[in-house]
Amino acid sequence: MSLPGIGKTDQIKANTKNKELKVKDKIKRIFREQFLKEPLMVFAPGRINLIGDHTDYNSGFVLPAAINRGIFMALAENGTDSCKLVSLDMGEAVEVNLKNSLRPTNTGWANYIIGVMDGLRNQGLEFNGFDAVFGGNIPIGSGLSSSAALECAAVLGISRLSGNEISENDMISIAQKAEHEFAGVKCGIMDQFASIMGKEDNAMRLDCRSLRYEYLPLDLKDCGFVLLDTKVSHSLGNSQYNKRREECCEGLNTIRKKHPKASSFRELTMEMLEDSKNELTEKVYNRCSFVLEENNRVIRAGAYLRSGLGKEFGQLMYASHEGLSNLYEVSCCELDLLVESARRLKPVYGARMMGGGFGGCTLNLIANKGKEKSISQLRQSFETAFGRKPGVYEVNVIDGARII
Numbered sequence: 210m211s212l213p214g215i216g217k218t219d220q221i222k223a224n225t226k227n228k229e230l231k232v233k234d235k236i237k238r239i240f241r242e243q244f245l246k247e248p249l250m251v252f253a254p255g256r257i258n259l260i261g262d263h264t265d266y267n268s269g270f271v272l273p274a275a276i277n278r279g280i281f282m283a284l285a286e287n288g289t290d291s292c293k294l295v296s297l298d299m300g301e302a303v304e305v306n307l308k309n310s311l312r313p314t315n316t317g318w319a320n321y322i323i324g325v326m327d328g329l330r331n332q333g334l335e336f337n338g339f340d341a342v343f344g345g346n347i348p349i350g351s352g353l354s355s356s357a358a359l360e361c362a363a364v365l366g367i368s369r370l371s372g373n374e375i376s377e378n379d380m381i382s383i384a385q386k387a388e389h390e391f392a393g394v395k396c397g398i399m400d401q402f403a404s405i406m407g408k409e410d411n412a413m414r415l416d417c418r419s420l421r422y423e424y425l426p427l428d429l430k431d432c433g434f435v436l437l438d439t440k441v442s443h444s445l446g447n448s449q450y451n452k453r454r455e456e457c458c459e460g461l462n463t464i465r466k467k468h469p470k471a472s473s474f475r476e477l478t479m480e481m482l483e484d485s486k487n488e489l490t491e492k493v494y495n496r497c498s499f500v501l502e503e504n505n506r507v508i509r510a511g512a513y514l515r516s517g518l519g520k521e522f523g524q525l526m527y528a529s530h531e532g533l534s535n536l537y538e539v540s541c542c543e544l545d546l547l548v549e550s551a552r553r554l555k556p557v558y559g560a561r562m563m564g565g566g567f568g569g570c571t572l573n574l575i576a577n578k579g580k581e582k583s584i585s586q587l588r589q590s591f592e593t594a595f596g597r598k599p600g601v602y603e604v605n606v607i608d609g610a611r612i613i
């Protein structure tokens with residue numbers, strides 16, 4: 210039931226705003242109780258990606274948007290040479306001495322923050338000891354980029370605390386480097402870019418080679434995005450993620466022997482790929498053809514988006530999932546089942562796995578008319594197949610990281 214005077218979308222926005230305020234207030238309260246100080250509060254969002262996965266590290270295009278689920282962080286300087294980092298959701302704390310060189314620890318979540326601290330230092334941006342408490346409303350390991358949200362909250366928070374001016378591009382690259390060097394995932398630029406540069410009710414069409422981007426308004430009057438979470442944590446996918454990156458590199462290097470002009474996937478054509486087919490293993494050939502096709506889909510999807518979200522856009526989402534599952538092999542049976550079930554439901558225009566893969570969420574574009582029924586049918590199919598419930602999240606598209 211809608212509240213009088215506000216439509217359904219507005220009501221969802223109002224409800225989620227309330228929940229966000231609660232998380233924010235809780236983190237602030239705990240910080241005050243623990244450190245007896247008034248903190249600086251930062252929020253950095255996670256992201257959805259409408260289409261274009263595994264294209265970012267192949268100099269391609271992506272179409273992400275920042276969402277109202279992310280990381281809240283409370284920080285304040287403490288007048289010492291040490292930093293106390295507290296993860297509320299993990300119930301753990303880590304202390305880092307700034308006199309020592311910064312290195313990855315055995316505590317996974319802390320590495321994202323320490324990696325950012327190291328990146329700031331390497332840019333010559335000095336900061337003093339500080340205390341930080343963070344938590345969020347973003348499910349971890351579900352393909353919504355909780356790690357990028359944490360890195361981006363840290364880079365914005367620490368730089369602001371120390372009074373350093375830092376450009377958005379520098380924040381993005383420090384956050385990405387933290388993931389490479391301190392978490393060991395050779396990720397592309399999409400997640401950190403979306404978390405910093407997101408814009409309310411807009412997706413971003415980002416050229417990951419030039420970092421040029423444009424905002425594309427999302428017309429969500431008749432339909433909306435719903436996430437279905439398999440709750441299969443994709444952490445095991447990290448090594449497979451790096452492997453995919455290597456396979457693409459291998460493919461490109463082989464093709465370049467015949468076609469030296471193809472210095473990246475952007476110059477590569479299907480003809481060049483076909484021409485080198487005999488020199489490639491079937492696996493590497495499949496990886497490369499997926500990347501070329503997916504890039505093409507992002508370009509077409511951008512054009513559809515300009516005339517509104519609907520069935521045509523949805524068809525590209527289904528095609529993207531098929532490629533991710535069969536050619537790129539980053540899906541899993543839970544994701545495949547959700548997408549197959551979605552295909553049978555008329556109100557679902559499109560569905561696909563999203564992000565690195567090996568678990569996490571599917572993104573579903575569903576017509577408002579019939580949405581509730583479709584969600585419950587998807588839930589039911591999942592429960593029948595796997596004997597447990599999937600997560601269901603309706604998300605709003607919001608602005609990027611900010612001081613709150």
Ligand code: GLA
Nearest residue numbers: 262263396397398399564565
């Ligand atoms: C992860 C990475 C991104 C991107 C996606 C797949 O989310 O962090 O850089 O490669 O996987 O599109």
